[in-house]
Amino acid sequence: MTGLVDSKAIEQSLTREEQLALKNKRAGMAIFQISWILIFVVLIWANLGLRGQETTWPPPGVERYDVVLPIIASVLLILSGFTARSGLQAVRTGDLARFTPMWRATLVLGVIFVGIMAFEWVNTTATGNYGMLLRVMVAFHAVHALVIGAFLWNVHQNRARYNPVNFWSVEAAAQLWYFVVVAWLLFFVVLYII
Secondary structure, eight states: OTTOOOHHHHHHHSOHHHHHHHHHHHHHHHHHHHHHHHHHHHHHHHHHHHHHTSSSSSOTTOOOOOOHHHHHHHHHHHHHHHHHHHHHHHHHTTOHHHHHHHHHHHHHHHHHHHHHHHHHHHHOOOOHHHHHHHHHHHHHHHHHHHHHHHHHHHHHHTGGGOOSSSOHHHHHHHHHHHHHHHHHHHHHIIIIIO
């Protein structure tokens, strides 16, 4: 681990303008994520509202979703959150040799997650509001995951540019990926557990 740097010390060594720019980028990311949170909240609210119109959930005659593949997908997605975090920490401490495999693992796990959920989306036999809610919520999350996955891929393709001073794109991609993980866990609970 020789040659690794203290990321906090690096941030503190930035000029006042660089520190302010980083602070503004982080604030902008927080505002952006809050706007996305609102969309996910609306989808969850709509789900609960439609459920409230039924006496039982799923409605009579509709088979409950199988949870085996979604559980596997969820575990892989949680793991991808840890690999993204590890990749970000690697860049911030100057351990660029660890960044690439961690970021690739995040990408591979994300692709597997989207593949499993696409399989679920295509193969669901549920009808009515029950089936429609699954398709809408899974599709919305999948599009979100694909867009952020493209950003992760772009960071991976430009990995030679990142270092303990120039890490914002890696941090932004990781923060967005954490959001993908958390949003899915909320959707998973609403769609498959309650």
